[in-house]
Amino acid sequence: MLSEFSLIDRFFARRAAAQPSDTESGALGIGDDCALLAPRPGEMLAISTDMLVEGRHFFADVDPQALGHKALAVNLSDLAAMGARPQAFTLAFSLPKADETWLAAFSAGLFALAERYECALIGGDTTGGPLNLCITVFGSVPPQVALRRDAAQAGDDIWISGALGNARAGLGVQRGEWQADADDAATFRRALERPEPRVALGLALRGIAHAALDLSDGLAGDLLHILERSNLQATVDVDAVPRSAALRRLSPAIQQRCTLAGGDDYELCFTAPASARAAVQNAGREAAVPVTRVGTISALQTAADRPAIGWRDAAGAPLTLTLQGFDHFHAD
Amino acid sequence: MLSEFSLIDRFFARRAAAQPSDTESGALGIGDDCALLAPRPGEMLAISTDMLVEGRHFFADVDPQALGHKALAVNLSDLAAMGARPQAFTLAFSLPKADETWLAAFSAGLFALAERYECALIGGDTTGGPLNLCITVFGSVPPQVALRRDAAQAGDDIWISGALGNARAGLGVQRGEWQADADDAATFRRALERPEPRVALGLALRGIAHAALDLSDGLAGDLLHILERSNLQATVDVDAVPRSAALRRLSPAIQQRCTLAGGDDYELCFTAPASARAAVQNAGREAAVPVTRVGTISALQTAADRPAIGWRDAAGAPLTLTLQGFDHFHAD
Numbered sequence: 191m192l193s194e195f196s197l198i199d200r201f202f203a204r205r206a207a208a209q210p211s212d213t214e215s216g217a218l219g220i221g222d223d224c225a226l227l228a229p230r231p232g233e234m235l236a237i238s239t240d241m242l243v244e245g246r247h248f249f250a251d252v253d254p255q256a257l258g259h260k261a262l263a264v265n266l267s268d269l270a271a272m273g274a275r276p277q278a279f280t281l282a283f284s285l286p287k288a289d290e291t292w293l294a295a296f297s298a299g300l301f302a303l304a305e306r307y308e309c310a311l312i313g314g315d316t317t318g319g320p321l322n323l324c325i326t327v328f329g330s331v332p333p334q335v336a337l338r339r340d341a342a343q344a345g346d347d348i349w350i351s352g353a354l355g356n357a358r359a360g361l362g363v364q365r366g367e368w369q370a371d372a373d374d375a376a377t378f379r380r381a382l383e384r385p386e387p388r389v390a391l392g393l394a395l396r397g398i399a400h401a402a403l404d405l406s407d408g409l410a411g412d413l414l415h416i417l418e419r420s421n422l423q424a425t426v427d428v429d430a431v432p433r434s435a436a437l438r439r440l441s442p443a444i445q446q447r448c449t450l451a452g453g454d455d456y457e458l459c460f461t462a463p464a465s466a467r468a469a470v471q472n473a474g475r476e477a478a479v480p481v482t483r484v485g486t487i488s489a490l491q492t493a494a495d496r497p498a499i500g501w502r503d504a505a506g507a508p509l510t511l512t513l514q515g516f517d518h519f520h521a522d
Numbered sequence: 523m524l525s526e527f528s529l530i531d532r533f534f535a536r537r538a539a540a541q542p543s544d545t546e547s548g549a550l551g552i553g554d555d556c557a558l559l560a561p562r563p564g565e566m567l568a569i570s571t572d573m574l575v576e577g578r579h580f581f582a583d584v585d586p587q588a589l590g591h592k593a594l595a596v597n598l599s600d601l602a603a604m605g606a607r608p609q610a611f612t613l614a615f616s617l618p619k620a621d622e623t624w625l626a627a628f629s630a631g632l633f634a635l636a637e638r639y640e641c642a643l644i645g646g647d648t649t650g651g652p653l654n655l656c657i658t659v660f661g662s663v664p665p666q667v668a669l670r671r672d673a674a675q676a677g678d679d680i681w682i683s684g685a686l687g688n689a690r691a692g693l694g695v696q697r698g699e700w701q702a703d704a705d706d707a708a709t710f711r712r713a714l715e716r717p718e719p720r721v722a723l724g725l726a727l728r729g730i731a732h733a734a735l736d737l738s739d740g741l742a743g744d745l746l747h748i749l750e751r752s753n754l755q756a757t758v759d760v761d762a763v764p765r766s767a768a769l770r771r772l773s774p775a776i777q778q779r780c781t782l783a784g785g786d787d788y789e790l791c792f793t794a795p796a797s798a799r800a801a802v803q804n805a806g807r808e809a810a811v812p813v814t815r816v817g818t819i820s821a822l823q824t825a826a827d828r829p830a831i832g833w834r835d836a837a838g839a840p841l842t843l844t845l846q847g848f849d850h851f852h853a854d
Contacts, residue, residue: 224568227569228561237645238556239658313569403554404555
């Protein structure tokens with residue numbers, strides 16, 4: 191297995207060693223039993239872990255460079271949703287064989303994103319086995335401004351970054367569920383394979399937003415997490431949910447399915463007081479990401495009420511939607 | 523997959539929520555996009571990640587309770603080798619189906635060890651797929667006393683905790699490579715399935731030992747990591763390497779193979795100045811783990827010298843050993 195080892199060393203350890211060392215946090219990286227890491231002074235480490243499995247989170251024939259990007263992007267997205275500044279990550283993976291071309295492309299996609307966010311590879315583990323990627327990511331955040339799920343308040347606006355549904359539309363085109371022209375198909379595919387973590391927006395929303403999370407499983411399911419943790423309910427204007435021009439060219443039914451129950455978008459969904467509307471718009475401009483107000487948070491009305499989302503059309507009339515949860519690529 | 527979700531919630535999330543919250547580090551655990559964690563004041567987080575794959579690191583029919591223990595134990599062992607105090611861990615795993623009996627036993631083994639070391643589960647990810655366990659563990663250590671691999675010094679003694687070779691002997695018995703009576707076989711099997719991380723010893727060696735690592739791949743390969751990182755060489759008395767009474771009942775050739783090239787022992791190998799011999803023995807007593815001096819570290823003699831281990835017999839005569847690296851269960 192020596193050849194595997196030296197390949198992995200070539201593609202990961204040496205590149206990790208070439209990273210600028212973070213003198214502020216004094217990180218000790220790859221090559222010891224543990225890496226050493228500290229948050230910035232007065233801050234805490236925000237930590238998230240995600241495992242990606244072939245056949246479940248990506249197809250066996252996925253472009254390895256896109257996979258390297260996405261494996262880290264979905265983790266950085268969790269930092270963004272916490273308002274944390276990326277700092278470092280560990281990478282553990284099993285793979286059936288050490289394919290040099292594959293590893294070169296995968297590591298290129300991974301490090302291109304890591305370097306863009308100054309997020310250093312500080313440790314890892316590699317082994318033979320069915321293809322499986324496990325990344326744990328570390329960011330730094332002052333705990334008092336961390337964007338927690340349990341911090342929404344009655345009266346808050348509900349906001350969404352970017353546009354929803356493109357990733358699910360891309361999966362539908364790939365699966366042959368529906369068709370799109372070549373340009374739109376490319377837009378959708380890019381959203382599915384190359385999600386952009388909203389790190390800058392998460393940082394800009396510190397002290398402005400109350401609660402936040404990233405949309406990995408679809409708005410209907412994910413917003414419910416905020417409601418359950420904050421013990422509140424929500425009203426969402428279905429037609430206000432932002433979508434791309436490409437998605438608007440698909441049928442209204444597909445648009446609704448992709449925007450509300452899609453998933454894999456990795457946009458932020460967050461709440462903020464109505465008094466902060468200008469500040470939220472300003473944060474969006476600062477981060478160069480559009481932000482759209484789609485609804486409001488309210489208190490539960492009776493002791494029997496459960497956290498839930500009330501869907502409305504543009505005229506404010508209630509809609510009864512049958513939304514299949516987790517209607518996207520990873521069925522878990 | 524709702525049933526899987528509630529099973530996982532029952533066995534992991536609820537139990538994690540019941541853990542005493544660490545007010546000192548102010549950890550925010552499962553249920554948000556990220557966990558929040560801080561090292562103790564003035565310290566850094568020591569971080570290590572390990573991935574265990576079925577068929578490579580454990581057999582498909584492994585006792586799930588033992589697997590839960592071992593998956594965390596090998597990670598805690600990395601903290602021990604750094605002199606770090608365990609604090610928290612994340613668990614990501616894929617499994618083919620949500621088998622309630624299996625999950626109950628696995629989580630029982632995992633949490634029994636976690637609670638013993640006050641190491642809280644703070645996050646995770648679960649998905650369908652071939653059985654794969656990825657744990658990332660966090661400890662706290664003052665960086666100036668962290669037991670790094672690159673800190674050995676010429677003149678240091680080389681020490682080993684506990685006894686080596688039992689785990690490899692257990693694998694040999696399981697594979698039918700050699701026989702042992704029932705009691706010895708049980709001793710070997712326990713070493714293979716239930717390694718005890720030397721956390722207390724790692725803590726007791728802060729400020730006493732220079733360099734340390736844990737023996738996961740066998741003494742011959744692992745000690746070389748210290749030598750390479752410290753740019754030194756070593757002389758090891760083969761007969762001084764500690765072994766159990768059970769192992770002494772196997773042939774001398776098997777003893778040598780198991781103690782020097784075995785692996786999976788998760789004992790500590792560390793270096794300390796000769797002036798610290800009493801302090802090292804005292805640390806061993808404090809941690810209730812025997813410690814044995816097996817050799818010495820010396821400077822490279824010429825510019826052409828490479829870090830290497832010189833093996834000696836009890837009389838000090840050089841031995842030429844053909845040690846197969848990684849001669850244990852996980853071939854990587």
